[in-house]
Amino acid sequence: MSQPKLRLREVRKEFAHRGDTFVALADATLDVRPGELLAVVGPSGCGKSTLLDLLGGLTTPSSGEILLDGRPVTGPGLDRGIVFQQYALLPWRTAQGNVELGLEAKGLPRAERRETARRFLDLVGLGGFADRYPHELSGGMKQRVAIARSLAFEPDVLLMDEPFAALDAQTRESLQDELLRIWRATGATIVFITHGIDEAVYLGQRVAVMTSRPGRIKAVVDVDLDVSAPDVRSTDAFGAYRHRIWSLLQDEVVRAQQHELAPREDLAHV
Amino acid sequence: MSDLLLRQRAHARPAEAPAEPAVLVPPRAAHAVRRAGRLAVAVGLRSVAVVAFLLLWEVAPRIGLVDPVFLPPLSEVLATTRDLAASGQLGEHVRASLVRAGSGFGIAVVAAIPLGLLIGWYRTVSTVLSPILEAFRNTAALALLPVFVLVLGIGETSKIALVAFASFFPILLNTISGVRTVDPLLVRSARSLGLSPLRLFQKVILPSAVPTIFTGLRMAGAASVLVLVAAEMIGAQAGLGYLINAAQLNFQIPEMYAGILTISVIGIVVNYVLLAAERRFSRWRA
Known part of the structure; x- marks a missing residue:
């Protein structure tokens, strides 16, 4: 196997909270292969968002290391693009302007920014909406803009933090297909964080299952499905994968619920 | 200035935009007429109190309600x-x-x-x-x-x-x-x-x-x-x-x-x- 694109080695993240130490992530170890779409699924509060912040360089691990193409990640950078659940579009900029943001950070000249942003808006199917402000776009369209923005500066890895969780079911399914199409068209390496098992099975070539807090990578399941088949979600093979991941998660969900009911001393994960 | 902070709070942006607003173009003409009508009513309503006040200012001194020397x-x-x-x-x-x-x-x-x-x-x-x-x-x-x-x-x-x-x-x-x-x-x-x-x-x-x-x-x-x-x-x-x-x-x-x-x-x-x-x-x- 070729060198992993992104490698987590025993990454641990602790937060101090009212004198206590609270472990959000414990010894997470994971390799992301170049060009793969890896889904990460876990019970709520398992440190998925912490994991994403670490990958994005927004926080640093307490111990362990994160390597991108063999080089340690030390901070945020344009080699990784993040798509947030809540879109995070600048409301005073048009779709075009939002896509250009990352290109400005990259230092591209104006004409090139415009042209590149156009191209990526076309890629996500929003070529005709370049001049719309975010409040003039539907949730699904906003998320397309956010995806275009993160793809436009051509990061090595695209990190997606439950990007479709706030959308209605139909929009979500169409965006999932859209994402697969974009992924195939661009050959991007994508880490897709979700709490939806179906979504993970449908999108992921591999699905990493996390434990409840403190978060660990419990197992990585290879998914070999032809998702272009009609209604693949109803097939037995899909169901089998689904069940396998569900079983892996089941114990964790129970544990997570016990956590939830326990006195709240764990607010620091947000 | 005491309610300044309150007003500032009210000014903070709502965290969440509505989920799926329809991006449809309404029938323009009918829309424009209705808008003009609403605008006329709004302007009328907004002017009532001002016009009444100005009228009172004109009439009150003339009919001796107040001393025209002072007002x-x-x-x-x-x-x-x-x-x-x-x-x-x-x-x-x-x-x-x-x-x-x-x-x-x-x-x-x-x-x-x-x-x-x-x-x-x-x-x-x-x-x-x-x-x-x-x-x-x-x-x-x-x-x-x-x-x-x-x-x-x-x-x-x-x-x-x-x-x-x-x-x-x-x-x-x-x-x-x-x-x-x-x-x-x-x-x-x-x-x-x-x-x-x-x-x-x-x-x-x-x-x-x-x-x-x-x-x-x-x-x-x-x-x-x-x-x-x-x-x-x-x-x-x-x-x-x-x-x-x-x-x-x-x-x-x-x-x-x-x-x-x-x-x-x-x-x-x-x-x-x-x-x-x-x-x-x-x-x-x-």
């Missing part, structure tokens, strides 16, 4: 205003007042916005400066007028300084609140792009704070006219405050009302201009 009918006041304007006197007073208000306001803008950005962004600057600013903010500007006169003399400087002082705080407080209420997700997202702190400020913090800053500018505009008139009443050779006060002392009652009316119109115009600017810069708000 001349509106038509008489308007005639006097016209005469004052024709003789160039009114223009001179207006100019004097506007130059003072404009200079003071300008100084406040230039000082308060950068300071507000610093305080809003840097926790330490805020900790150091907040107590002293809080003390000044709660000192009525007019209470300081004698001090300004004592230190800066009775000329233009003291009046401009007073206006600057009074305009400073609304702008400062709103700028601070504008910076502090920036959606943290936008900051996180911009940081993930590796933007330097300066670029982050320029591309995210500042544009996001603009609407709130404009609210401050509008409040400062009102405050500047208010304190200026008071200052001009105390010591000045020109200006609307002077006009009003001098007219009253000389028992030129219609002239006094002409001055008051002019002030009121200026206040409305200033507010309107700032409101229009605010809209212009906040068009992206849903």
